[in-house]
Amino acid sequence: MSPLPATATSAAAVRAVSVATQGMTKRFGGFTALDDVSIAVPAGGFHVLLGENGAGKSTLVKCMMGFYQPDAGTLVVDGTPVAVRNPRDARALGIGMVYQHFTLVPSLTGAENLVISRADAPAVINWGRERERLAAFMARMPFRVPLDRPVASLAAGEKQKLEILKLLYLDGRFLILDEPTSVLTPGEADEVLGLLRDMTRRGDLSVLMISHKFREVTAFADAVSVLRRGALVGGGRVADMTTDGMARLMIGDTPVREQAGRAPVAASRQTVLDLAGLVADDDAGRPAVDGVSLKVRAGEIVGIAGVSGNGQAALVEVLNGQRPLRDGRIFIHNEPFEPVRRDFDRFRVFGLPEEPLKNAAVPRMSVAENIAFRAFDKPPAAKFGWWMSPGPIRARAAALVERYKVKTASLDAPIATLSGGNVQRAILARELSGEVDVLVVANPCFGLDFASVAEIRAQIMEQRNRGAAVLLVSEDLDEILELADRVAVMSEGRIAYTAPVGDTDRTTIGRHMAGH
Amino acid sequence: MTAQLAIVLTAMLGGAIRVSTPFIFVALGETLTEKSGRINLGLEGTLVLGAMLGYATAYLTGSPWLGVLAGGGAGVLLGTLHGLLCSLPRVNDIAVGIAMMTLGTGLAFFFGKPFIQPEAPHLPSIPLADWTGDPALAVALRVNPLFFVGVAAALVMAWGFRNTRIGLVVRTTGDSAAAALAMGVSVNRVRTLATATGGFLAGIGGAFLSLYYPGSWNEGLSSGQGLMAVALVIFARWSPIRCVLAALLFGAAGAIGPALQSVGVTQGYYLFNAAPYILTLLVMVGSSGSKDALRAAPGELSITR
Ligand SMILES: Nc1ncnc2c1ncn2[C@@H]1O[C@H](COP(=O)(O)OP(=O)(O)OP(=O)(O)O)[C@@H](O)[C@H]1O
Ligand SMILES: [Mg+2]
Numbered sequence: 001m002s003p004l005p006a007t008a009t010s011a012a013a014v015r016a017v018s019v020a021t022q023g024m025t026k027r028f029g030g031f032t033a034l035d036d037v038s039i040a041v042p043a044g045g046f047h048v049l050l051g052e053n054g055a056g057k058s059t060l061v062k063c064m065m066g067f068y069q070p071d072a073g074t075l076v077v078d079g080t081p082v083a084v085r086n087p088r089d090a091r092a093l094g095i096g097m098v099y100q101h102f103t104l105v106p107s108l109t110g111a112e113n114l115v116i117s118r119a120d121a122p123a124v125i126n127w128g129r130e131r132e133r134l135a136a137f138m139a140r141m142p143f144r145v146p147l148d149r150p151v152a153s154l155a156a157g158e159k160q161k162l163e164i165l166k167l168l169y170l171d172g173r174f175l176i177l178d179e180p181t182s183v184l185t186p187g188e189a190d191e192v193l194g195l196l197r198d199m200t201r202r203g204d205l206s207v208l209m210i211s212h213k214f215r216e217v218t219a220f221a222d223a224v225s226v227l228r229r230g231a232l233v234g235g236g237r238v239a240d241m242t243t244d245g246m247a248r249l250m251i252g253d254t255p256v257r258e259q260a261g262r263a264p265v266a267a268s269r270q271t272v273l274d275l276a277g278l279v280a281d282d283d284a285g286r287p288a289v290d291g292v293s294l295k296v297r298a299g300e301i302v303g304i305a306g307v308s309g310n311g312q313a314a315l316v317e318v319l320n321g322q323r324p325l326r327d328g329r330i331f332i333h334n335e336p337f338e339p340v341r342r343d344f345d346r347f348r349v350f351g352l353p354e355e356p357l358k359n360a361a362v363p364r365m366s367v368a369e370n371i372a373f374r375a376f377d378k379p380p381a382a383k384f385g386w387w388m389s390p391g392p393i394r395a396r397a398a399a400l401v402e403r404y405k406v407k408t409a410s411l412d413a414p415i416a417t418l419s420g421g422n423v424q425r426a427i428l429a430r431e432l433s434g435e436v437d438v439l440v441v442a443n444p445c446f447g448l449d450f451a452s453v454a455e456i457r458a459q460i461m462e463q464r465n466r467g468a469a470v471l472l473v474s475e476d477l478d479e480i481l482e483l484a485d486r487v488a489v490m491s492e493g494r495i496a497y498t499a500p501v502g503d504t505d506r507t508t509i510g511r512h513m514a515g516h
Numbered sequence: 517m518t519a520q521l522a523i524v525l526t527a528m529l530g531g532a533i534r535v536s537t538p539f540i541f542v543a544l545g546e547t548l549t550e551k552s553g554r555i556n557l558g559l560e561g562t563l564v565l566g567a568m569l570g571y572a573t574a575y576l577t578g579s580p581w582l583g584v585l586a587g588g589g590a591g592v593l594l595g596t597l598h599g600l601l602c603s604l605p606r607v608n609d610i611a612v613g614i615a616m617m618t619l620g621t622g623l624a625f626f627f628g629k630p631f632i633q634p635e636a637p638h639l640p641s642i643p644l645a646d647w648t649g650d651p652a653l654a655v656a657l658r659v660n661p662l663f664f665v666g667v668a669a670a671l672v673m674a675w676g677f678r679n680t681r682i683g684l685v686v687r688t689t690g691d692s693a694a695a696a697l698a699m700g701v702s703v704n705r706v707r708t709l710a711t712a713t714g715g716f717l718a719g720i721g722g723a724f725l726s727l728y729y730p731g732s733w734n735e736g737l738s739s740g741q742g743l744m745a746v747a748l749v750i751f752a753r754w755s756p757i758r759c760v761l762a763a764l765l766f767g768a769a770g771a772i773g774p775a776l777q778s779v780g781v782t783q784g785y786y787l788f789n790a791a792p793y794i795l796t797l798l799v800m801v802g803s804s805g806s807k808d809a810l811r812a813a814p815g816e817l818s819i820t821r
Binding site: 086087088091097099101103104105106107108112115116117119121122123124125127152283284 | 678679680681682684685687688691692694695697698699700811812814815
């Protein structure tokens with residue numbers, strides 16, 4: 001079932017399918033993640049699902065894909081109710097999904113990934129012929145991805161494009177995208193979404209996309225549905241709605257935190273964090289961080305901008321103690337700092353790495369236990385340094401969950417069952433609840449809804465105003481321009497450029513990011 | 517002196533081929549299992565049970581080739597059991613593997629008692645160098661047919677991992693269970709089938725032990741080959757072709773002692789016999805620090821996750 005050559009499909013024939021849910025309900029134990037949700041996406045529609053972190057968006061689309069079995073409700077495809085028991089059933093109906101995490105096989109090449117994903121993959125693969133067919137397929141695809149390298153060696157953006165290509169290759173006519181742009185640069189995101197929208201306009205495809213970015217909604221979608229706490233609270237044509245209206249639907253009457261003001265700080269502030277000539281290797285032994293020197297003063301946010309994959313991740317790993325230094329020293333208040341637990345406590349260094357579920361949490365331990373990581377061996381959680389009392393641990397976790405509005409079924413739920421955004425909040429609650437001297441944050445707002453973004457940025461600004469030295473690594477230039485006092489651009493493992501945020505602009509920064 | 521060296525080297529070549537054959541089969545079986553995302557430490561038990569059943573079948577039917585099939589069949593049974601047990605929720609493959617190892621050897625010792633005495637027919641050997649007229653070379657190159665079967669199996673596996681649907685599905689399952697699920701593949705079924713097939717290969721390796729070299733059945737037949745093969749798979753970085761080469765290397769190490777003895781060097785005989793074990797240790801230490809090995813490892817293995 002190789003996709004037909006473009007010329008064979010006449011412009012009039014609509015290949016896209018329409019999909020609707022009727023009364024979808026899904027419970028996890030006693031917790032109702034999805035409550036009687038009915039949405040409809042017409043053939044050729046570009047529909048966006050909005051909602052706060054934990055609203056149930058991923059749960060809804062996973063029910064549509066047969067990944068979860070809904071407790072009630074039906075799926076209607078092209079007007080006919082259908083039973084979808086597993087993703088294979090969904091695929092047979094032309095429904096395909098790009099998940100929040102990647103589903104490509106890392107050790108297989110792009111071509112192998114594509115061919116094996118086909119339901120009718122031949123028992124013996126004739127690579128000569130498959131390559132020809134892949135080349136023909138790629139020739140009429142809007143974007144290019146190298147197909148002969150193992151997927152593990154592709155950049156995040158390329159992987160995401162390959163995920164989408166895979167669905168199109170499988171003749172998907174209804175695409176579900178779960179936050180597809182969180183790993184793409186704004187330019188890439190516009191390119192990919194624009195091309196998908198063109199395909200919907202031509203009637204080749206219908207799209208249901210989950211997004212937190214209003215900009216993408218207004219630029220590309222024609223209709224939205226909004227979920228709140230598992231229930232459908234509104235929606236309609238994008239043309240009839242305002243961003244404010246959508247925002248209000250998402251969060252109800254809860255006020256959004258205002259952008260925190262930048263408190264003026266004395267000019268004579270002293271240097272707190274001092275990175276002196278850091279060099280570190282990546283997993284393959286090539287230098288990832290190649291001589292980074294940077295000073296961060298008290299009450300200052302230094303934002304590190306850069307295209308992903310230029311050593312920012314490795315730098316954060318070094319500061320977290322996850323990657324050994326080959327050369328260079330780290331000083332805090334002019335004293336040598338080793339990234340080990342003792343020094344983290346002594347110098348009051350805190351952090352939020354990217355992918356917190358992987359880098360800052362133990363997925364199968366409970367929310368309360370994960371929140372206790374910084375304090376479980378100190379009073380009041382522990383007596384004499386070794387006798388742990390669960391009471392104070394739970395009490396503290398309960399207070400922080402309340403204060404940081406972490407949505408969780410219970411304090412004892414494994415942290416891995418929280419929605420992406422709520423993991424982020426739980427970790428932030430743990431890291432920001434005490435006195436902070438140095439804060440290292442990496443892409444803190446990846447995948448968060450706008451209210452949480454405002455909340456977390458305000459928290460970071462507040463720490464700065466209280467005198468913390470903040471190192472903010474972000475791929476979102478807007479975030480850096482909003483928060484940072486000083487911008488540093490990282491390119492090929494080095495700091496290519498630094499400037500106070502007032503003395504520079506987007507174009508200059510962009511030029512240095514591109515390596516000129 | 518050079519003549520002696522030539523004798524030692526030909527003897528080592530012959531010994532390497534002979535000793536490596538069971539390693540090849542067990543390592544290929546383990547490679548297949550691990551490529552699907554599970555570790556089967558029970559192959560030592562499979563080897564012993566395969567040896568015993570193969571020997572018993574050959575004795576009772578008079579056909580060594582039926583014995584080879586029976587050895588493989590024993591492996592399929594143990595492999596299927598391992599696969600099914602590991603498909604239960606929260607069951608650890610390493611623990612089950614150790615249980616299967618004990619089960620396999622236990623069953624073999626229990627049912628094998630009556631077959632220690634009788635003589636079963638051996639597998640034939642293929643004389644590759646009789647025409648040269650050189651007696652040492654002729655003896656060294658009387659190659660057992662299973663060696664060729666093993667090499668052929670390695671080539672088929674290497675080709676199959678790249679060029680067949682089954683091969684790609686096994687690699688997918690071993691590298692990312694989430695991706696396999698999203699493809700609609702039943703992860704547990706693929707793994708169970710891979711473990712059963714891997715068991716079949718390991719069982720043949722066992723039949724080789726009792727039907728060719730050393731060529732008898734007794735309780736001390738295997739000296740940990742099944743376990744060493746697991747180390748060998750890591751050394752070979754999950755490549756079937758490298759498995760054969762690594763097995764030959766281990767075989768050559770195992771053949772040092774007897775080869776030296778054949779020219780009258782008896783000093784340190786036991787030390788030389790320990791060569792494969794020392795090699796195993798060195799391989800484990802060397803490859804555990806290697807980042808290449810880590811990168812080649814299937815992503816779903818419980819040791820790499
Ligand atoms: N397997 C599970 N077991 C228990 N609870 C779950 C499970 N999956 C999701 N939940 C809960 O269901 C709720 C909805 O989660 P879901 O992942 O659908 O949110 P979301 O809208 O996609 O959020 P985000 O924007 O953060 O991705 C969350 O409160 C989450 O904790
Ligand atoms: Mg989600």
